[in-house]
Amino acid sequence: MSTTLLRELYGELTRLYIAGSDLAVGDFRLKRLVPQLLQLGERAPVFKRLGEGVGTLIETAPDIERPTAVQLQELTLLLSSVLHTQGETAPSSETRELDALPMDLPTAYSSRRLTEVQDALESTGGGRYEIITQAYKDGLFQDLRLLIPAMGALNDPYAELADYIKDHVLPDYGPQIIPLLKGWLNIAGGRSDARAVEVIGKVGGEAEHDFIRQAAAEGSEPVRISAIGYLAGCDAYVGDLLEWSADGKKTIRAAAYAALAESGTERAQERLYQAFSGKDRDLAADVLSRREHSPLTAQLVSDARKELEEARKHAEAKVKLPSIWTRLEAYLDSFRGKSVPELNAFYEEVLEEGAFYHGLGWTRMLHDAARYVGNQGGDRALALLLKLERSHASYLSYAFRLSLRMRKPAEVYEHYSAYIKGAFKDTLVQELERVLYSSTSRMYPRLWGSGEEYGREVRISSPKELADRFDRRWLEWAISRDAALVAAVLSEPGNQATTIYLKDKFAGMMAESEESFLVLWEGLNRAGVGEEERREAIVAALEGKQRGLYRFDYEMFRQLTLLPASYRDRLAALKNRYRYDAAKQLDYIIDSMSEVQL
Known part of the structure; x- marks a missing residue:
């Protein structure tokens, strides 16, 4: 028996299941199938039953005792039975073994737990x-x-x-x-x-x-x-x-x-x-x-040395110097991270002629050489770096750091304290700050709202570390050169002049950066200033500023939250100077003080 007509009828009935059985009345698609079913019914009674069932379904009045939904269900059951008994199940094409790829993976998690991950893998947007x-x-x-x-x-x-x-x-x-x-x-x-x-x-x-x-x-x-x-x-x-x-x-x-x-x-x-x-x-x-090691390094060092010889030959004409420098830069790149005896000798030769190469503008090579030789250490290395230091202030850091490692604190002070102005003094101050403390960013819970916020964390050398590495005269030098952050790290209790200086600098510098605030805050602590007096200094400094901040950095805000309720009126008087996040932070502090009073 051909099932083509039966399958077409099954498709139409499925459509009515979705659209609704009431739409079957007068359906022209079903009406078109009735004559074909009745004609086939002359040879097979089941077709006649199906044809009559379709005819009854499409002509059913709305108030009939057997509604269209019931008739649709009965007709579909009859049709499904016929299809199951008369349909073919044997494959029409050649059979072969199913392609399969065994995977040693379980399905141990619930679909609910995997759905979020699968959606993230198959969609776009943030948070995935x-x-x-x-x-x-x-x-x-x-x-x-x-x-x-x-x-x-x-x-x-x-x-x-x-x-x-x-x-x-x-x-x-x-x-x-x-x-x-x-x-x-x-x-x-x-x-x-x-x-x-x-x-x-x-x-x-x-x-x-x-x-x-x-x-x-x-x-x-x-x-x-x-x-x-x-x-x-x-x-x-x-x-x-x-x-x-x-x-x-x-x-x-x-x-x-x-x-x-x-x-x-x-x-x-x-x-x-x-x-x-x-x-x-x-x-x-x-x-x-x-690469940390390369068999070519020794040969490349030899070639680079020849380029330096060419540079000295053509130092006056200078026509060939740009092309020589282009080749030298490639050699310097290839030397990065290497350490071989040939490279030691090469960089020492470069530093011997440091003033000459600085005059040519080949500062990158000099910095590479100074960094390499400084890491190697030794008396000759220090002598070369001190010689290079005289060429320009930008090279000072290499000799300074090696001096701290090799020389006594008093000897380091005697040499470098002579730099009292200009680029050498400014570079020395920057280098002292890098040696004395370091800072990193980290996330903190936002105290005045939900979520997190960035804050700085400063690691400052301990007093014992400072005593071992630095001459005590550096404190007086830092104050005289107005190096406030250096003076803060080196400060000691009982020094009235240092305390007065740091209080003055704190008022002016505390809002410059969170790093400045943290270093000066610790400096006042080392000078013997108590927490209450330091918090009073914060409020006094804010009162002395005409313009408010966009926001209070994490540690400054945290210290303000520790103020007693007696500061409520003073903080409230500052509110008209602040907008944005700083205003919200002040509201949080003032509201917290009000709750304490209640």
């Missing part, structure tokens, strides 16, 4: 990164149902999220994910496909080198760049890397050079060395700058 990173930390991605959405997130428009999936989530699935990724990616595709190649390279290891090599040779530019990186250190592919280092695209050559740098073969090192004499000098230098 935090949801996904937390889900990874909680182990939710080990549930099989998140595997495919996670792969799709490699194409997320938010690059940071896509990279997180690439670097953390997908590699955790191990080699079992590789067949899925191969079926998913297109080596001629874009950045998302390049990320998939990186995952394969990361979890597949040597077993996938052939595929990685194919992607590196035949893929799109981003795919090739990612694939080439995973052939680094594989001597079997050095020939391919050498070929790609001559590619017409600069990004491909850069990736090839980076991979060659991981190889210890002579051919690879020769190619990198050749790049220094051609258009890819900067690419090769960048690659070597990211």
